[in-house]
Amino acid sequence: MMENNTMENPKLSVGQVSQSQSMLPYFVKTGGLFLAAVFVAAILPKIFDSRFALSMFNQMGIAIIFALSYNMLLGQGGLLSFGHAVFYGLGGFGAVHVMGMVNNGDLALWTEFLPLAGGLFSMLLGFIFGFISTRRAATPFALITMGIGELLLASSLLLPTFFGGEEGISGDRMTGITLTSFKFAQSIEVYYLILFWMFVCVIAMYLLTKTPLGQMANAVRDNHQRAQFIGYDPHKVRTFQFTLAAFFAGIAGGLFALNYEMVTAENLGMVPSADILMMTVIGGITYFFGPILGAIFITFLQMVVSNVTHAWMLYFGLLFIGMVVWAPDGLAGLIMRHQPIWKANRMKRILPAYGLALAPALLLFLGVIILVEINFHISLSIDPEAPLSIMGISFRAQSFPPWAMGFTLVGVGYFLFRKAGRKVSRAWNTVMAEIKQEGV
Amino acid sequence: MAQAALKLDNVKKSFGDSQIINGVDLEVVKGERHAIIGPNGAGKSTLFHLISGLYEVTGGTIALNGSNITNMAPHKINRLGLARSFQITNIFPNMTVFQNVRCALLWNKGYKYSIWHLCDRLKKVNLRTEEILEKINLAPLAKEKAAVLTYADQRALEIGITIACGADIIMLDEPTAGMSNKETAKAVELIKSVTEGKTLLIVEHDMGVVFDLADRISVLVYGKILATGTPDAVRCDPKVQEAYLGKETVECSV
Numbered sequence: 001m002m003e004n005n006t007m008e009n010p011k012l013s014v015g016q017v018s019q020s021q022s023m024l025p026y027f028v029k030t031g032g033l034f035l036a037a038v039f040v041a042a043i044l045p046k047i048f049d050s051r052f053a054l055s056m057f058n059q060m061g062i063a064i065i066f067a068l069s070y071n072m073l074l075g076q077g078g079l080l081s082f083g084h085a086v087f088y089g090l091g092g093f094g095a096v097h098v099m100g101m102v103n104n105g106d107l108a109l110w111t112e113f114l115p116l117a118g119g120l121f122s123m124l125l126g127f128i129f130g131f132i133s134t135r136r137a138a139t140p141f142a143l144i145t146m147g148i149g150e151l152l153l154a155s156s157l158l159l160p161t162f163f164g165g166e167e168g169i170s171g172d173r174m175t176g177i178t179l180t181s182f183k184f185a186q187s188i189e190v191y192y193l194i195l196f197w198m199f200v201c202v203i204a205m206y207l208l209t210k211t212p213l214g215q216m217a218n219a220v221r222d223n224h225q226r227a228q229f230i231g232y233d234p235h236k237v238r239t240f241q242f243t244l245a246a247f248f249a250g251i252a253g254g255l256f257a258l259n260y261e262m263v264t265a266e267n268l269g270m271v272p273s274a275d276i277l278m279m280t281v282i283g284g285i286t287y288f289f290g291p292i293l294g295a296i297f298i299t300f301l302q303m304v305v306s307n308v309t310h311a312w313m314l315y316f317g318l319l320f321i322g323m324v325v326w327a328p329d330g331l332a333g334l335i336m337r338h339q340p341i342w343k344a345n346r347m348k349r350i351l352p353a354y355g356l357a358l359a360p361a362l363l364l365f366l367g368v369i370i371l372v373e374i375n376f377h378i379s380l381s382i383d384p385e386a387p388l389s390i391m392g393i394s395f396r397a398q399s400f401p402p403w404a405m406g407f408t409l410v411g412v413g414y415f416l417f418r419k420a421g422r423k424v425s426r427a428w429n430t431v432m433a434e435i436k437q438e439g440v
Numbered sequence: 441m442a443q444a445a446l447k448l449d450n451v452k453k454s455f456g457d458s459q460i461i462n463g464v465d466l467e468v469v470k471g472e473r474h475a476i477i478g479p480n481g482a483g484k485s486t487l488f489h490l491i492s493g494l495y496e497v498t499g500g501t502i503a504l505n506g507s508n509i510t511n512m513a514p515h516k517i518n519r520l521g522l523a524r525s526f527q528i529t530n531i532f533p534n535m536t537v538f539q540n541v542r543c544a545l546l547w548n549k550g551y552k553y554s555i556w557h558l559c560d561r562l563k564k565v566n567l568r569t570e571e572i573l574e575k576i577n578l579a580p581l582a583k584e585k586a587a588v589l590t591y592a593d594q595r596a597l598e599i600g601i602t603i604a605c606g607a608d609i610i611m612l613d614e615p616t617a618g619m620s621n622k623e624t625a626k627a628v629e630l631i632k633s634v635t636e637g638k639t640l641l642i643v644e645h646d647m648g649v650v651f652d653l654a655d656r657i658s659v660l661v662y663g664k665i666l667a668t669g670t671p672d673a674v675r676c677d678p679k680v681q682e683a684y685l686g687k688e689t690v691e692c693s694v
Contacts, residue, residue, distance in 0.1 A: 138574030210558045212551040215535075221533035228514040228523055230605050240553050323673045429594065 009405075026061035037065070041195050045188055049282060054187050060299045061194035062255045067291035069248035074277070075285035077241045078144045078235045079134065082273055083149030087122040087246040089268020090152075091253025093162065095119030096263045099171040111258070112180040115197050115284030117216045118254025119247045126246020127239065134238035137224060149273055156265030168264030171257065184258070194255050201248055206243065206288055217241045278320045285329025293331045311376045318368075344435045353420070353427040367409030374402055443469040443608050445639040446522075451500035453483075453490055453663075457472045460486050460597050462663040463500065468609075470505075473640040475650045477591040478660035479683075482614065484643045485527055487660065491641075494526045504609070519547065520617065523607035527614045529594045531601065533587035537578050540586050541599055542569045544604035569604070574589075575634055576600040588620055591621045599630060628652055651675075659683070 044052055068086055073079040095118035101107040102114075109117065133144040156163035163169070173184045182189040208214045216237045222228045224234040257263050261433040266272075275298075283294020298316075306312040327334050339345055370390060377388040377397045388402075395402050446468040453461040460483045470473045476484050489495040491502055493514035501510045509517050519623065543564050551557055559565070573579040575594045580621050586597060593616060602610060615631060616624045627681045628649055631640070650657060651671045659680050660667040667677045674680055 114602045182446075207558065208555060210560060212546045212554045212557055212559060215539060215543055215559055216546065216553070218535055218539070222534050223530060226526075226530045226532065226601070227493075227543075228494075229518055229603065230544040231515050231518045233513070233515045236553060242553075244555070 023278065038199060042192075045191055048237040050333065051187070052190060056299065056303045058187065058191055058194055058259050059303065060296050061191070061198045062252050062259065063253070063276075063279065063295035063299045064198055066249055066252035066276055067283060067295040068205050068288075069252065070276045070280045071285055071288075071291045072205065072208070072217075072241060072245040073086050074280060075290070076214065076221065077245075079242070080277075081145040082142055082270070083145035083147075083278070084245070084249060085270075085272035086145075086149050086152055086268045087126055087206075087249035088256070088272060089252040089263065089265070089274070090125055091115075091118030091122040091250025092257040092263035093169060093253075094250065095254035095257040096169050096171040097162070099120040099173060099175065099257065100169075102175040103172055103178060108177055110177055111173060111175050111184055112179045112182075112193060112196075114173075114258055115193075115254030116250045119251035122250025123144065123243055123247035126250070130239045130242030130246065134233050134242050136199045136222075137234075137238065139181055141356045144338060146270075149268070150271055153179055153265055153269045156268075163265050164263075165265070167265075168262055170262040173258050173261055187259075190259050194259065195311060197251060197255060201251055202292070209288060213237065213240055213244075223388075245330055259278065276379060278316070281329055282320060282323050284332030287332035287336060288330050290330050290332030293335075300341075308341060309373065309376075311372050311379065314372060340435055341431055344431075344438070346431050350424070351429050353424040357417060357420035357424050360413050360420055362413075363409050364413030364417055367406050367411075367413055369405035370402060370409065372436045374406065381418075420426070441558065444468065444503070445505060446641065447503040448491070448594065449503070450502045451487075451490060451502060451513070452498045453486060453495060454498050454549055460663050461490065461497075464660070464663070466658060466665060468511060468639060468641050469502075469656075470608075470639055471637070472570035472655040473642070473653055475642045475644055475654035475657045476660055477647070477657060478666075482660045483663045484660055485517055485613055488524060488643060489612055492522065492611060516604060518607070521607045522609045522611065523602045523605040524607065525598045525602040525615060526615055527592070527617060531586045531594060531597055533585070535586060536582065537584055537586055537597060538569060538573065538582040539629055541572050541604050542566065543599050544570060544601045545606070548604075548606040558596055567641075572600050572604050576630060581680055592627075594631065595619065595627065599627075603634045611641045613643050615642070616644065616649055624642065624649060627659055633678075663690065 001328045007375075019338065033239050044057055045349075048057075066084075067085075070081070070084050073081050073084065074246070098107065098109060098117040099111075099114055102109050102111075102197065104382045119196075133141055133148065157165060178184070182193070184190060186194070209218075216232050217225065220232070220237045227237065229233050253263075253267070256267065279294040279298045280291045281294070282298060284290025301316065302312070305315060309315075323330060329336070338347070341350065373390055374397045378384045381388075384397065387393075388397045444467045446466070448464050448466040451464045451466075452459065466656060476487065478484050486495065490497050493509070493512050493516070494540060496511045501508060503509065504517065504520055504522055507520070509520065509522075532543065532694065535543070538634060541564060542559060545568055546552075546559075549562070549565050549568075551562070551565075570579065570582075573582055576599060578589075578593060578596060581593065586594065589597065595618075599612065599615060602612065605643065612631065612639065616627045626648060631642075632643055638654075642650075644653075655668060655669055657671055657674045659666040659674060659677075661683045667674055667680050669677070
């Protein structure tokens with residue numbers, strides 16, 4: 001897929017605005033990519049068929065919808081929300097309550113449509129909260145969303161019938177009323193439901209960026225003052241955008257409720273709000289597909305790395321800071337930066353430099369891991385005297401050699417990485433200059 | 441005399457204790473090109489902000505085609521047919537040139553906050569966008585991000601966005617500020633062509649541009665209109681000469 005801002009262009013080649021590409025390859029390319037993604041996603045659980053893998057895939061699908069909905073605010077609307085999980089959690093509660101009503105026989109709704117119930121519930125509240133919080137953008141908006149998040153977390157204890165107090169609300173997804181032949185007794189059935197809603201939501205959110213509202217959300221993000229002078233009320237644009245973002249977050253929450261059959265007030269608190277912010281930023285907010293990458297990558301790290309080490313949050317934090325400082329466009333930005341080189345068939349010119357930088361980067365990384373793990377082991381483990389094992393090597397954390405090893409690796413790795421970094425940027429500049437000269 | 445497109449009646453504006461606009465009466469006739477000139481700090485831009493709704497007036501009334509628009513929200517005034525540009529380039533920097541202009545067309549063409557139209561499929565809107573880009577000579581740059589344009593091109597885009605709204609009354613705030621002579625000459629031609637058949641209210645420092653463009657001129661000094669009239673009449677007005685045009689004696693042909 002392509003950049004938010006320029007993606008419509010290939011299609012406007014009808015007039016004098018001459019374009020290099022014509023319409024057909026464009027559709028074939030994006031359509032092909034999309035079909036490939038559907039195919040891979042469909043066979044994924046056949047390849048990795050462990051329980052763990054499946055629960056990870058389910059979480060990834062949910063995170064993709066959630067992250068893209070967050071980017072409707074941050075990337076497309078310029079609205080930095082600290083409380084987007086409110087609508088994720090509320091969608092979950094909405095869905096789980098509807099699930100309960102179906103089970104009680106008060107309501108007949110296909111299980112497949114439960115996420116939609118969560119979405120609509122969030123959308124309604126999103127409109128109300130959006131109207132309140134989007135009168136101003138930037139800092140006031142960020143603070144109000146934070147306040148709303150805290151407010152709901154606090155009220156979860158005051159409204160136990162809805163939020164279920166501390167233990168939350170649980171449900172049973174096997175309501176017996178389904179549209180398809182799925183019974184939802186197994187996770188794999190939930191996986192395919194998540195997959196269905198994920199693709200529907202991705203397409204819907206992608207198309208929304210191209211509607212008048214989506215375009216005006218970009219315009220208001222860029223310059224809310226000027227937007228007023230072309231006839232638009234920025235407050236309304238932001239409110240509608242916020243409402244739609246809440247809708248999709250609610251669908252993600254509804255899928256969460258179906259997947260785990262349980263929602264607690266923690267799901268709408270600060271922690272998931274911060275998680276989704278970091279996921280989206282790491283993925284990249286300037287490209288539509290950025291948050292998808294972020295959701296896949298971070299969910300993977302969350303589930304795999306958190307199994308290996310307790311210091312997982314620390315690594316996550318380091319990664320986040322590193323990305324914001326060195327790659328503010330996120331993973332998507334890193335990839336798209338290579339587009340001109342890729343197109344000019346010159347990837348092989350910079351890959352050697354990358355390879356050269358990889359080794360010291362690994363050394364540096366290993367040094368950091370050793371130091372972090374030693375510290376965590378000494379201060380947080382039950383028995384600091386017990387041997388610590390990193391990658392199969394056991395040693396005493398208090399002894400001198402591992403410390404020396406850690407610092408040496410960090411020092412040497414950093415030094416060599418700096419050197420290699422200069423090589424990379426030299427190779428990069430040469431290739432870019434060549435491309436520019438040839439006017440590719 | 442034709443109906444007034446824009447009529448200001450004793451408009452006042454103060455920020456705290458300092459009064460910037462001291463009772464301005466101004467009438468812009470439908471179809472004319474009206475320029476406002478005056479020394480730095482006279483309140484020209486403030487007056488623009490008051491008319492377009494960016495600032496609220498402290499007193500007085502403003503009427504657009506006979507209906508009262510005093511202290512109305514900017515987007516509502518815009519929908520009634522008044523579009524303006526800004527002295528500082530005020531575009532949508534992270535969107536393409538094409539998108540910049542197209543956004544300005546959306547409300548006027550009735551698409552409002554729609555989520556069931558795809559902008560790329562709106563043939564009329566896209567054709568009109570291309571027309572405007574041709575007019576402001578930015579068609580070859582349609583795909584570029586607005587932020588990477590040269591200053592002069594950004595100024596042209598600023599005008600493009602302003603005229604795209606389809607308004608009858610166009611207000612331009614120093615459209616040639618910071619341009620070279622060559623660029624200015626081009627900009628004047630552009631302004632002439634795009635405001636054909638419309639009412640133009642323009643603030644401008646470059647006297648050459650003003651006398652070239654304007655049918656009538658109003659001189660604003662210390663928040664008051666000192667004189668209004670044809671370029672020649674204003675040029676020869678002794679009060680204006682004293683207050684603004686400077687000590688140099690201006691040869692009067694009248």
